[in-house]
Amino acid sequence: MLRYMIMAREFDTAMLRLYRQGKAFGGVYSQLGNEAVSVGSALALDRTKDVLFPMHRNIGGHFVFGQTLDQLMLNHLARQGSQMRGTDGTGHYADPALRIYGNVSHLGAMIPVAAGFSLADKLRGVTTVSMTYIGDGGAQVGEVHEALNFASVHKIPLILIIENNQYAYSTPNSMEFACERLSDRAVGYGMAGATIDGTDVELVYTTCSEAVDHARKGLGPTLIETVTMRMRGHAEHDDFSYVPKELLEEWSAKDPVERYIDRLIDDGVVTREETDELRASILNDMIASIDRALEHPWPAAEEGLKNVFMSTAGEGH
Ligand SMILES: Cc1ncc(C[n+]2csc(CCOP(=O)(O)OP(=O)(O)O)c2C)c(N)n1
Numbered sequence: 649m650l651r652y653m654i655m656a657r658e659f660d661t662a663m664l665r666l667y668r669q670g671k672a673f674g675g676v677y678s679q680l681g682n683e684a685v686s687v688g689s690a691l692a693l694d695r696t697k698d699v700l701f702p703m704h705r706n707i708g709g710h711f712v713f714g715q716t717l718d719q720l721m722l723n724h725l726a727r728q729g730s731q732m733r734g735t736d737g738t739g740h741y742a743d744p745a746l747r748i749y750g751n752v753s754h755l756g757a758m759i760p761v762a763a764g765f766s767l768a769d770k771l772r773g774v775t776t777v778s779m780t781y782i783g784d785g786g787a788q789v790g791e792v793h794e795a796l797n798f799a800s801v802h803k804i805p806l807i808l809i810i811e812n813n814q815y816a817y818s819t820p821n822s823m824e825f826a827c828e829r830l831s832d833r834a835v836g837y838g839m840a841g842a843t844i845d846g847t848d849v850e851l852v853y854t855t856c857s858e859a860v861d862h863a864r865k866g867l868g869p870t871l872i873e874t875v876t877m878r879m880r881g882h883a884e885h886d887d888f889s890y891v892p893k894e895l896l897e898e899w900s901a902k903d904p905v906e907r908y909i910d911r912l913i914d915d916g917v918v919t920r921e922e923t924d925e926l927r928a929s930i931l932n933d934m935i936a937s938i939d940r941a942l943e944h945p946w947p948a949a950e951e952g953l954k955n956v957f958m959s960t961a962g963e964g965h
């Protein structure tokens with residue numbers, strides 16, 4: 649659990665540096681503060697049976713589901729040899745062999761897709777739990793409500809994590825919804841729901857494990873709201889000056905990675921030297937992977953015209 653969290657953290661901070669060095673382009677969406685959610689939730693699944701539909705702040709889940717560091721680096725640096733052939737700089741890829749179906753950018757649209765995946769398998773007599781994510785802003789899109797209602801009526805094994813990181817771009821929670829907790833909506837859909845501290849990885853893991861058990865028993869979907877703070881701007885081009893400094897200070901004291909390291913040391917599970925060593929070895933892997941990725945050339949311009957539409961013969965145009 650700790651290894652994946654540190655991998656997520658170091659990958660993220662590497663991307664922030666690469667963006668400032670002009671080596672990463674487009675949107676660099678930091679997931680600082682969301683590591684416990686992405687790692688704890690994905691670890692609750694069985695990656696040989698279930699499916700993961702990650703969103704833009706879930707790098708930890710890609711690692712948990714077995715995606716290689718080199719592939720993720722190539723994808724994020726948009727180089728030739730990446731799964732998106734260098735045409736994308738984030739996580740818009742699917743890797744069916746690893747059971748990862750990377751994000752649909754149109755917020756809300758991925759929830760019916762994830763529900764549909766599990767429904768198709770259910771019709772074949774197979775129980776496949778699908779786990780997907782949406783932000784506090786995205787959760788207000790109509791398709792989210794339709795998908796949850798449909799999933800509950802048909803007892804589809806779907807788990808939706810609403811990552812409430814307080815903001816959707818510059819819009820705060822107070823301008824997004826009027827209910828107290830986003831999981832209160834679960835009652836209206838007739839499904840299980842919970843709101844939890846999204847900085848506590850073990851709590852995320854146990855809550856999601858219960859949701860997985862519930863889904864496997866045929867009892868239907870679960871809605872889980874994880875409460876965190878977006879510690880950076882929407883993406884790195886955004887200086888997030890609209891976020892009160894006190895809010896960031898308050899949440900930095902609850903940093904999920906540091907907090908978990910301290911807990912494991914207090915419990916006598918690891919020593920500070922061991923966690924420092926683990927971090928140093930992960931950082932070395934990261935640097936080596938960046939060096940390898942930067943040797944790959946940019947994609948040819950015509951790649952941008954391919955795979956936009958699919959002909960009925962299956963050829964991309
Ligand atoms: C339907 C739709 N509207 C707008 C956008 C542009 N957009 C992408 S991310 C984002 C903010 C999302 O905020 P939230 O759902 O809270 O997730 P967060 O980025 O905070 O994790 C917006 C407006 C989009 N991708 N899809």
Ligand SMILES: [Mg+2]
Pocket residue numbers: 783784785811812813814815816817878
């Ligand atoms: Mg948000």
